[in-house]
Amino acid sequence: MKVRPLETENGTNLYEQVAHRVEALISEGTLQGGDRIPSVRKMHQQMNVSISTVLEAYRLLEDRGLIAVRPQSGYFVRSNLMSHREEPNPSAPPRTALNVDTSLAFRINRSLREPNMIKLGAAVADPSLFPITTLNRLIGQTLRNAPESCHSYDVLPGCEPLRHEIARRLMDAGCSVTPDQILITNGTTEALYLSLRAITKPGDTVAIESPSYYGLLEVLASLHLRALELPTHPREGLCLEALEMVLKKGSIAACALVSNFSNPLGTCMSDLHKKKLVTILESYNIPLVEDDIYGDLCFQGNRPKAIKAFDQKGLVLYCASCSKTLSPGLRVGWAVAGQYQTQLEQLKLFTNIATATVNQLAIAAFLSNGGYDRHLRQLRRSYYEQVMRMTQAICDYFPPETKVSRPSGGHVLWVELSPEFDSMELYEQAYQHKISIAPGSMFSASGGYQNCFRLNCGLPWSEELEQAMKTLGNLIKIINR
Numbered sequence: 001m002k003v004r005p006l007e008t009e010n011g012t013n014l015y016e017q018v019a020h021r022v023e024a025l026i027s028e029g030t031l032q033g034g035d036r037i038p039s040v041r042k043m044h045q046q047m048n049v050s051i052s053t054v055l056e057a058y059r060l061l062e063d064r065g066l067i068a069v070r071p072q073s074g075y076f077v078r079s080n081l082m083s084h085r086e087e088p089n090p091s092a093p094p095r096t097a098l099n100v101d102t103s104l105a106f107r108i109n110r111s112l113r114e115p116n117m118i119k120l121g122a123a124v125a126d127p128s129l130f131p132i133t134t135l136n137r138l139i140g141q142t143l144r145n146a147p148e149s150c151h152s153y154d155v156l157p158g159c160e161p162l163r164h165e166i167a168r169r170l171m172d173a174g175c176s177v178t179p180d181q182i183l184i185t186n187g188t189t190e191a192l193y194l195s196l197r198a199i200t201k202p203g204d205t206v207a208i209e210s211p212s213y214y215g216l217l218e219v220l221a222s223l224h225l226r227a228l229e230l231p232t233h234p235r236e237g238l239c240l241e242a243l244e245m246v247l248k249k250g251s252i253a254a255c256a257l258v259s260n261f262s263n264p265l266g267t268c269m270s271d272l273h274k275k276k277l278v279t280i281l282e283s284y285n286i287p288l289v290e291d292d293i294y295g296d297l298c299f300q301g302n303r304p305k306a307i308k309a310f311d312q313k314g315l316v317l318y319c320a321s322c323s324k325t326l327s328p329g330l331r332v333g334w335a336v337a338g339q340y341q342t343q344l345e346q347l348k349l350f351t352n353i354a355t356a357t358v359n360q361l362a363i364a365a366f367l368s369n370g371g372y373d374r375h376l377r378q379l380r381r382s383y384y385e386q387v388m389r390m391t392q393a394i395c396d397y398f399p400p401e402t403k404v405s406r407p408s409g410g411h412v413l414w415v416e417l418s419p420e421f422d423s424m425e426l427y428e429q430a431y432q433h434k435i436s437i438a439p440g441s442m443f444s445a446s447g448g449y450q451n452c453f454r455l456n457c458g459l460p461w462s463e464e465l466e467q468a469m470k471t472l473g474n475l476i477k478i479i480n481r
């Protein structure tokens with residue numbers, strides 16, 4: 001087998017490029033479970049890289065659970081490979097608009113906060129993955145340099161240096177936005193809340209993907225909105241035919257979804273799908289609330305475009321934050337609301353006046369000169385590693401019929417078991433073992449997905465985590481009996 005030699009690729013280490021090539025051969029099926037992969041010496045010659053680069057690449061592939069070394073024999077593709085696992089089925093939710101009951105999500109969310117739990121339930125990253133020392137230094141510096149501003153109300157639409165940095169970063173998502181088109185919010189959650197409040201009135205129906213991020217369901221409930229769940233494909237995203245059918249009936253006030261590396265399915269819509277979605281919504285003059293909180297967290301290549309990049313009429317209300325990349329605790333998010341920007345600014349003023357100035361300025365300083373790109377490269381690598389390890393643990397410890405999503409970014413996995421499985425029972429039993437999971441019904445207004453659950457991959461791999469995955473696998477087998 002011949003492997004193409006490498007050309008320089010920006011931002012990726014040579015050993016990662018070697019690893020990507022081997023990974024591609026495995027996912028294309030050229031290399032299959034049990035096959036021997038080219039020896040270190042052969043790879044070194046074929047790809048024109050050093051022996052140590054190949055060794056580093058193979059170590060990475062071992063860490064990702066793709067290959068295993070057999071003493072005296074070389075490196076082999078693992079036979080219990082996750083690429084052999086099926087992905088979850090496209091969803092088929094009931095086609096009726098429903099009021100959202102958030103009591104389950106609230107109860108489970110409270111329990112997620114308990115100390116000493118292995119937090120596989122909440123989509124949170126381990127704080128060790130964030131640049132806390134640098135952020136702390138920048139917070140101190142900001143307080144010293146601008147004490148009066150930091151202790152005054154900030155004025156709308158938020159601190160200019162931060163909006164400037166966000167506008168610059170949004171270019172990578174394909175969006176041409178000026179700083180004055182950006183409103184700073186308290187996280188994505190507030191951006192979603194203000195957006196939906198601006199474009200709907202109580203009793204309206206909002207079309208959403210299914211399964212859907214439970215925080216969005218909570219916002220819908222708090223605004224007395226009804227949710228119409230639409231079929232969603234784990235790779236392609238929201239079913240556009242189903243969307244068009246409900247739009248034709250004229251009963252939808254807005255659409256809301258996570259565009260890139262969605263939570264919980266991990267879907268990343270293609271550019272074509274995004275463009276078609278915007279065209280359909282424009283033709284019915286229906287606004288879209290886009291949550292792009294995970295957009296910066298692609299595992300390979302460039303960041304995917306935002307749906308906002310295809311928005312010609314200002315109908316897309318773009319929402320994001322630094323909660324998954326830098327710090328969820330600083331509560332810094334933003335909205336780019338097109339036609340609805342002034343309404344959003346008014347609502348922000350009436351809701352809580354402003355976002356904390358020091359937090360905004362410290363994030364702005366990090367984005368402009370704190371090494372954000374370097375940090376992001378490292379973070380993407382860590383999330384990728386963790387998603388691969390967790391997937392491999394599912395293959396090793398969960399029953400063979402388990403289906404698992406294959407996200408190309410973000411840090412959550414969606415697990416689907418046989419139709420009669422009860423993930424609430426798993427939740428209760430895992431809780432006794434101090435392990436939290438997010439049962440599937442939390443992600444649905446209709447209480448669906450009882451046989452599914454979401455796993456957080458934001459925690460660095462450890463023996464404790466491996467043990468937790470083993471325990472979950474055993475509990476699933478016991479419940480299945």
Ligand SMILES: Cc1ncc(COP(=O)(O)O)c(C=O)c1O
Pocket residue numbers: 123186187188189190213215258262263291293320321322323328332333
């Ligand atoms: C899809 C999605 N949107 C929004 C949020 C919350 O974001 P923030 O902390 O910025 O309010 C989360 C957190 O898990 C999320 O997964």
